[in-house]
Amino acid sequence: MKKSIRDAYGEALLELGRENSEVVVLDADVSGSTKSITFGKEIPERFFNVGVAEANMAGMAAGFAATGYIPFINTFAAFMVLRAGDPIRSLIGYGKLNVKVAGAYAGMSDSYDGATHHTLMDIAFFRALQNFTVVSAADAVQAKAATKAAAFHNGPVYLRLSRAEVPVIYGEDYTFELGKGEVLREGNDVTLVATGVMVQKALEAHELLKEKGISARVVNIHTIKPIDKDLLTKCAKETGAIVTAEEHNIYGGLGGAVSEALAESCPVPIAIVGVKDVFAESGDYEQLLEKYGLAAKNILDEACKVIKRK
Amino acid sequence: MTISKEKLNELTVINKRFRRTLIDLLYKIQTGHPGGSLSCTEILTLLYFEKMNITKENLNSMGRDRFILGKGHAAPMLYITLAEKGFFPKEELQNLRQINAMLQGHPCSKTTPGVELSTGPLGLGISAGCGMAQGLKLRNEDSMVYVVMGDGEIQEGIVWEAAMAASKFKLNNLVAILDNNGVQLDGTVEEIMPMGDIRAKWEAFGWHVIEADGHDISSLSDAIDEAKGYKDGPSIINAKTVKGKGISFMEGKNIWHGKPISKDEYEAAIKELEVI
Numbered sequence: 001m002k003k004s005i006r007d008a009y010g011e012a013l014l015e016l017g018r019e020n021s022e023v024v025v026l027d028a029d030v031s032g033s034t035k036s037i038t039f040g041k042e043i044p045e046r047f048f049n050v051g052v053a054e055a056n057m058a059g060m061a062a063g064f065a066a067t068g069y070i071p072f073i074n075t076f077a078a079f080m081v082l083r084a085g086d087p088i089r090s091l092i093g094y095g096k097l098n099v100k101v102a103g104a105y106a107g108m109s110d111s112y113d114g115a116t117h118h119t120l121m122d123i124a125f126f127r128a129l130q131n132f133t134v135v136s137a138a139d140a141v142q143a144k145a146a147t148k149a150a151a152f153h154n155g156p157v158y159l160r161l162s163r164a165e166v167p168v169i170y171g172e173d174y175t176f177e178l179g180k181g182e183v184l185r186e187g188n189d190v191t192l193v194a195t196g197v198m199v200q201k202a203l204e205a206h207e208l209l210k211e212k213g214i215s216a217r218v219v220n221i222h223t224i225k226p227i228d229k230d231l232l233t234k235c236a237k238e239t240g241a242i243v244t245a246e247e248h249n250i251y252g253g254l255g256g257a258v259s260e261a262l263a264e265s266c267p268v269p270i271a272i273v274g275v276k277d278v279f280a281e282s283g284d285y286e287q288l289l290e291k292y293g294l295a296a297k298n299i300l301d302e303a304c305k306v307i308k309r310k
Numbered sequence: 311m312t313i314s315k316e317k318l319n320e321l322t323v324i325n326k327r328f329r330r331t332l333i334d335l336l337y338k339i340q341t342g343h344p345g346g347s348l349s350c351t352e353i354l355t356l357l358y359f360e361k362m363n364i365t366k367e368n369l370n371s372m373g374r375d376r377f378i379l380g381k382g383h384a385a386p387m388l389y390i391t392l393a394e395k396g397f398f399p400k401e402e403l404q405n406l407r408q409i410n411a412m413l414q415g416h417p418c419s420k421t422t423p424g425v426e427l428s429t430g431p432l433g434l435g436i437s438a439g440c441g442m443a444q445g446l447k448l449r450n451e452d453s454m455v456y457v458v459m460g461d462g463e464i465q466e467g468i469v470w471e472a473a474m475a476a477s478k479f480k481l482n483n484l485v486a487i488l489d490n491n492g493v494q495l496d497g498t499v500e501e502i503m504p505m506g507d508i509r510a511k512w513e514a515f516g517w518h519v520i521e522a523d524g525h526d527i528s529s530l531s532d533a534i535d536e537a538k539g540y541k542d543g544p545s546i547i548n549a550k551t552v553k554g555k556g557i558s559f560m561e562g563k564n565i566w567h568g569k570p571i572s573k574d575e576y577e578a579a580i581k582e583l584e585v586i
Contacts, residue, residue, distance in 0.1 A: 024445075024448070045448075046448070048444065048479070050471070050475050051471075051474065051475075051478075053468075053471035053474065053475070055437065055467070055468045055471060056437045056440070056468055056471035056472050056474075056475055058437075059434050059436075059437025059438045059440070059441065059468060059472065060437055060438065060440045060441030060444065060472075060475065061441055062427065062434075062437075062438040062441060063427075063437070063438040063439060063440060063441020063442035063443070063444070063445060064441040064442070064444065064445045065441075066376075066419075066426060066427060066438065066441070066442050066445070067372070067441075067442055067445030067446055067448075067449065068372070068445070068449075069445050069448070071441070086431055086434065086468075087434050087437060087438075087468070090428065090429075090430065090431045090434055091427065091428060091434055091438055094418070094420070094428045095419050095420065095427065095428045096420060
């Protein structure tokens, strides 16, 4: 069964808005795409469409937070980082303001719009931005839970959200804990550490590896910062090799975060699956993932190679 | 209501003393921005010692008025003002811009009591001011939000994004004060990026524009009262000022945006400040 991550996000926003009158939502003229309009339709008095002006959206959110509100700001992740980056850093990050930054259409999920609308460097930006917590949702259930957890966390949070309809991984009884990685499949030969929609690909790779007689553990790192170093260290010790998988440039993302963590605690062979420092192009989403090395088969190949380096 | 004679005299004395404190301080630490601090002195003191509902006691109350220094490089004069208000000990001023100190080169809300918002990158203050004003409206508070911007600062694109939003959301509790000293870092505003008809620009964005002499306390006071009374949307006071005001060799000179003060210059400045 597939479900849209952005629809789940919109539902979460609305539920938050009903439960908590401190939640305000801002959008930069893409509310139909980000699904923040779900909130805006029912709670128009706390919904602010600032027009095509992403920087001002982030600046206004800082002002809302300074008066005690919990603002969620919404636009495509590409424009969130690059257009709103200054107020996000200088006001929200530096001021440690309670703003939730929702980057929609992350990765290559706005596939047909092409490279200008893809976002392959947002994790790097937000990881390097002081005071920010960085969360990336793997499916609709997790997106909803993560959105609510972000609202309850006191401080700036970046929510990385895909446009895609993706298979549902989690059951309705799922509970989300910020900062905790999740072991989705047990295994002893290698650990596949994935985030976002690549979690599904890692689960597929787990099956492919099983056919080859390789037992692969699958871990979902939904909170990229602060990263669950304890779990990663445990996996490194127990399986001896790691493959990371993310819909992001190979530089500065999950692969970097995992490598940095394990370099200190338990250095083992690591392979990084991601976009290899190139701009992608327009096209069907699944075809893009395949062309740019983000298919289950790529994780499989890297797992086979990294095991040999043990 | 015109400002009382007593208040006028009191503020005149404060302004004189603050200019002296500023020069002493910036000479001592050999860093910081004198020009833009001297051009907004009257604006800051009038707001903090007469117009704004803000005290040491109500500093954490929702109903207080808010001040944002968009042109964050004028931090030294803001700090002198906040210290006088008793928000932190005056001794802290001596450590401005020094390691392990409270007072950062540009205002920091996390370290300095009384700083509502961290500013420095130009243009962000008015944007946050919009959110703050809208937030206060949502809470049914009648407090005001004042944002001081430089005339170089309004070259930033985000200023005009914010100008559109303030107008759309009818933020009549937002007052921008343009410290229009005509000089930016690299030269005069006319040389670097002429802003043309400032009144027409802001009016076109839906703002109520009020002209004032930024060094004349009565003129500024009337302008602020008019802005507070205007209920149809946001107001901006186009305050004509002089960069480096009060020290003849600094006045109107872009090099005094952020130049350290030499011993000779310090002595000359002090002489002028004493005879005012």
